[in-house]
Amino acid sequence: MAERCAVIGVGQTHHTSCRADVSIAGLVREAVDRALVSAHMTMADIDAIVIGKAPDMLEGVMMPELWLVDALAAAGKPVFRVHTAGSVGGSTAIVAAQHVMSGVHKRVLTVGFEKQSDGNAMWALSVPMPFGMPVHAGAGGYFSPIIRSYIKRSGAPAHIGCMVAVKDRTNACKNPYAHLHEPDWTLEKAMASPMLWDPVRMVETCPSSDGAMALVLASEDVADAHTGPKAWVHATAMRSEPTAFAGRNQVSPKASEDCAADLWRKAGITSPIDEIDAVEMYVPFAWFEPMWLESLGFAPKDQGWRYVEDGVTEMTGRLPVNCSGGVLSSNPIGASGMLRFGEAAMQVMGIAGEHQVDSVRKAFGHAYGGGSQFFAMWVVGANKP
Amino acid sequence: MSDDVLRIRTPIGIKYQYSAGPRVSSHLHGLMDGRFVGKRCPTCHLVYMPPRNGTCAKCGCLLGEDVEVGQRGTITTFCIVNVPFLGQTIKIPYVAATILLDGADMGMSHLIQEVEAADVRMGMRVEPVWRPRDEWQPSMENVLYFRPTGEPDAAFESYAGQL
Amino acid sequence: MRDVAIIASAQAINAATTTATPVEMLIPVVNQVLENAGIARADIGFWCHGSCDYMTGQPFSFVSAVDALGAWPPIIESHVEADGAFALYEAWIKIQTGEVDTALVFGNGRSSSGDINRILTLQLDPYVVGPLWPDDRSIAALQARACLESGVVTERAMAEVAMRNHHNAISNPYALRRGDHTIDELMAAARVADPLRELDCPAHADGVTAVIIAAGDRARSLAKRPAWIRGIDHRIESQNLGNRSMTTLPSAAAAAHKAGVGSDKIDVAELHAPYTHQELLLTSALGLGESTSINPSGGALCANPMMSAGLARFAEAAARIMNGSADRTLGHASSGPWMQQNLVCVLEGE
Numbered sequence: 001m002a003e004r005c006a007v008i009g010v011g012q013t014h015h016t017s018c019r020a021d022v023s024i025a026g027l028v029r030e031a032v033d034r035a036l037v038s039a040h041m042t043m044a045d046i047d048a049i050v051i052g053k054a055p056d057m058l059e060g061v062m063m064p065e066l067w068l069v070d071a072l073a074a075a076g077k078p079v080f081r082v083h084t085a086g087s088v089g090g091s092t093a094i095v096a097a098q099h100v101m102s103g104v105h106k107r108v109l110t111v112g113f114e115k116q117s118d119g120n121a122m123w124a125l126s127v128p129m130p131f132g133m134p135v136h137a138g139a140g141g142y143f144s145p146i147i148r149s150y151i152k153r154s155g156a157p158a159h160i161g162c163m164v165a166v167k168d169r170t171n172a173c174k175n176p177y178a179h180l181h182e183p184d185w186t187l188e189k190a191m192a193s194p195m196l197w198d199p200v201r202m203v204e205t206c207p208s209s210d211g212a213m214a215l216v217l218a219s220e221d222v223a224d225a226h227t228g229p230k231a232w233v234h235a236t237a238m239r240s241e242p243t244a245f246a247g248r249n250q251v252s253p254k255a256s257e258d259c260a261a262d263l264w265r266k267a268g269i270t271s272p273i274d275e276i277d278a279v280e281m282y283v284p285f286a287w288f289e290p291m292w293l294e295s296l297g298f299a300p301k302d303q304g305w306r307y308v309e310d311g312v313t314e315m316t317g318r319l320p321v322n323c324s325g326g327v328l329s330s331n332p333i334g335a336s337g338m339l340r341f342g343e344a345a346m347q348v349m350g351i352a353g354e355h356q357v358d359s360v361r362k363a364f365g366h367a368y369g370g371g372s373q374f375f376a377m378w379v380v381g382a383n384k385p
Numbered sequence: 386m387s388d389d390v391l392r393i394r395t396p397i398g399i400k401y402q403y404s405a406g407p408r409v410s411s412h413l414h415g416l417m418d419g420r421f422v423g424k425r426c427p428t429c430h431l432v433y434m435p436p437r438n439g440t441c442a443k444c445g446c447l448l449g450e451d452v453e454v455g456q457r458g459t460i461t462t463f464c465i466v467n468v469p470f471l472g473q474t475i476k477i478p479y480v481a482a483t484i485l486l487d488g489a490d491m492g493m494s495h496l497i498q499e500v501e502a503a504d505v506r507m508g509m510r511v512e513p514v515w516r517p518r519d520e521w522q523p524s525m526e527n528v529l530y531f532r533p534t535g536e537p538d539a540a541f542e543s544y545a546g547q548l
Numbered sequence: 549m550r551d552v553a554i555i556a557s558a559q560a561i562n563a564a565t566t567t568a569t570p571v572e573m574l575i576p577v578v579n580q581v582l583e584n585a586g587i588a589r590a591d592i593g594f595w596c597h598g599s600c601d602y603m604t605g606q607p608f609s610f611v612s613a614v615d616a617l618g619a620w621p622p623i624i625e626s627h628v629e630a631d632g633a634f635a636l637y638e639a640w641i642k643i644q645t646g647e648v649d650t651a652l653v654f655g656n657g658r659s660s661s662g663d664i665n666r667i668l669t670l671q672l673d674p675y676v677v678g679p680l681w682p683d684d685r686s687i688a689a690l691q692a693r694a695c696l697e698s699g700v701v702t703e704r705a706m707a708e709v710a711m712r713n714h715h716n717a718i719s720n721p722y723a724l725r726r727g728d729h730t731i732d733e734l735m736a737a738a739r740v741a742d743p744l745r746e747l748d749c750p751a752h753a754d755g756v757t758a759v760i761i762a763a764g765d766r767a768r769s770l771a772k773r774p775a776w777i778r779g780i781d782h783r784i785e786s787q788n789l790g791n792r793s794m795t796t797l798p799s800a801a802a803a804a805h806k807a808g809v810g811s812d813k814i815d816v817a818e819l820h821a822p823y824t825h826q827e828l829l830l831t832s833a834l835g836l837g838e839s840t841s842i843n844p845s846g847g848a849l850c851a852n853p854m855m856s857a858g859l860a861r862f863a864e865a866a867a868r869i870m871n872g873s874a875d876r877t878l879g880h881a882s883s884g885p886w887m888q889q890n891l892v893c894v895l896e897g898e
């Protein structure tokens with residue numbers, strides 16, 4: 001019943017720790033302008049805009065989409081705001097795609113952004129709350145015990161996280177937009193990186209970035225008429241579950257497994273590792289790569305770390321994961337999920353430049369958020385679904 | 386153009402009043418009394434200590450009767466924190482652990498002290514060290530930290546379902 | 549387009565302050581709307597939530613709302629940093645894709661957690677306007693002054709709006725403020741943000757509204773007289789306070805046009821106009837005339853639970869169809885200073 005939808009424009013900013021040269025509006029506009037150029041469009045062609053970002057407290061502007069109307073030349077158009085925690089970039093792209101798949105609009109611009117340097121991210125992400133015990137230390141403090149559980153359960157050797165980190169940092173050197181360009185990492189050097197949240201080392205954590213990602217999504221007739229590269233949306237899926245309840249599996253949440261199963265079914269994919277040519281996965285801490293490989297159905301349970309060890313997820317491997325350098329190399333929170341979705345589209349469109357994988361027919365974009373509880377995923381492909 | 390204004394600082398100050406909610410009140414009263422009072426879910430009958438925001442998220446319902454749980458518990462998993470953190474007053478490195486109190490069905494976060502961080506283990510048995518009574522507030526901070534009891538470790542299977 | 553209808557709603561009684569946590573407030577309303585619809589949780593295809601972190605004073609505050617949904621096994625769910633009416637729009641889009649047939653949407657907010665008039669200042673341009681800290685009432689008063697000076701509204705007309713809404717709220721059990729006032733009494737009242745008087749300003753409240761929508765025969769099987777969504781659209785305009793009309797609402801007019809408001813008579817309109825002069829501007833922008841009953845619930849003037857006040861208007865407009873007292877109604881939600889963003893929905897009985 002749904003209408004077909006394709007990505008026909010992709011644009012991102014250079015991601016870095018502090019884009020002091022632009023305002024929030026300037027940052028967003030930079031990504032939007034690049035996406036419009038790639039879609040051969042101007043703002044006047046756009047029917048509706050879907051904006052996503054993580055908590056407003058990161059920049060100190062409440063519902064910033066209201067103020068950004070002028071910067072986006074959006075007056076008179078529908079502007080829709082999504083916020084689903086860390087998965088927001090992915091959820092936003094899905095909501096935008098549904099604006100097209102519903103038949104309501106034909107040309108939809110979507111943008112995710114974060115300008116963390118304009119606020120105090122460490123404060124904004126853990127506002128002290130009364131009544132409880134303030135023992136955690138940011139996201140690392142939250143996720144490290146879960147990683148410890150995975151290591152114990154799977155019997156993974158200690159160097160797996162560092163292998164992922166070295167791979168992603170090395171890949172990032174091929175991506176001109178990536179925040180971190182650090183070509184000198186070796187496994188030995190990574191293993192000497194300080195333990196921040198034991199078992200998580202500094203090299204295994206993501207940076208804090210300013211950045212934005214924008215996509216132009218089009219209906220079938222508009223996409224057919226577009227002469228540039230395009231990536232067809234084959235399937236989208238979202239799932240949520242509560243943060244905490246007695247007996248919850250936090251290593252491989254059921255919402256993640258259900259979301260992936262739903263996605264593969266909708267996309268007609270029976271063997272993800274054989275049918276997906278490039279993966280852009282949300283890995284803010286290196287250990288999440290093997291964890292998600294298992295949860296998503298790319299690897300059997302407790303075997304994800306072996307895929308990392310065997311080089312399966314290298315750019316030249318059987319299942320290239322995060323050729324862009326991933327979240328480990330750029331993390332503008334509100335844009336990070338859309339970067340995964342957009343980079344997956346870029347692989348299909350053949351416009352990923354130096355980090356392009358050869359002949360990608362289908363690619364997978366992934367985002368998650370909250371306490372590993374909100375999931376958003378899509379499959380994009382070179383052919384119409 | 387070195388005198389261009391590129392950034393301005395505009396502090397934002399807003400006061401908020403948080404509410405613990407009626408269901409968490411008996412838990413907070415318990416802490417004023419040196420006891421761990423949780424709540425049972427009327428649907429799945431599992432015991433939440435602390436009773437979070439007054440709900441069993443799995444069932445999507447309000448929690449029911451008060452249940453006092455044991456003072457001792459088991460470390461299900463943990464993190465050794467080496468990051469100096471804004472607002473964090475605890476000396477690093479310290480261990481932040483998920484502790485499953487005896488009689489509770491879900492772990493809670495707290496500190497582990499009186500043991501080298503490197504010696505903390507999953508399955509380790511721990512007990513609370515309370516602040517002096519005259520410092521007690523309606524807060525989990527009444528417990529300074531948990532420390533090892535010296536009992537044998539709990540078997541992995543006994544808490545594997547919590548990970 | 550698939551036919552989609554509102555088939556049930558539930559609201560919390562609006563309160564000036566509450567001691568329950570946001571989730572504790574939410575659970576009874578979610579349970580009530582499911583009961584009103586006669587549908588099981590497991591039969592809800594999609595859940596969508598509208599709320600605001602800055603109102604709660606906590607980043608990711610919406611995350612705990614999932615605890616109220618019984619999201620086990622996991623659910624298809626999303627969140628908008630906006631009024632719950634925008635969550636309804638997302639759900640309507642989702643149903644149009646054919647992926648689901650039913651959705652439960654809700655909005656919640658606790659206006660009493662902080663100083664809401666001051667919190668809303670954070671919506672303004674953070675570089676040049678926000679640092680001056682004009683509060684919400686002051687911003688609205690600037691607009692009211694411009695409307696009065698240009699003759700677009702009169703103080704008497706504003707007082708009439710206040711009188712009618714407060715009178716109507718007498719029969720609305722969910723309202724926070726209600727009562728009969730005379731025009732003379734209202735016009736003699738002290739000004740709180742000149743030219744605005746207390747009863748020209750919204751009654752900010754802690755509140756929750758939940759609505760269930762369903763497609764086609766599913767809706768017909770669940771409700772005797774579903775309120776069919778015949779048109780729904782939202783538009784935004786510039787926020788730039790110095791470069792924007794203070795006396796017209798082009799975004800509301802555009803949304804009303806797209807939603808097909810003018811194609812037939814509207815029996816009842818429920819408008820999310822927080823200030824009295826704004827109701828007058830909005831009524832004019834939507835092209836509503838004498839034959840339309842405006843805000844039989846008392847509107848946002850008598851209870852403005854931020855993040856659910858718009859969805860509550862949808863619920864009220866749908867209720868008139870569902871109880872058979874109207875055939876064509878309008879629900880409206882707004883956001884931003886000077887009603888910068890407007891969502892309009894036309895509902896009809898079959």
Ligand SMILES: [Zn+2]
Binds near residue numbers: 428431444445
């Ligand atoms: Zn339960």
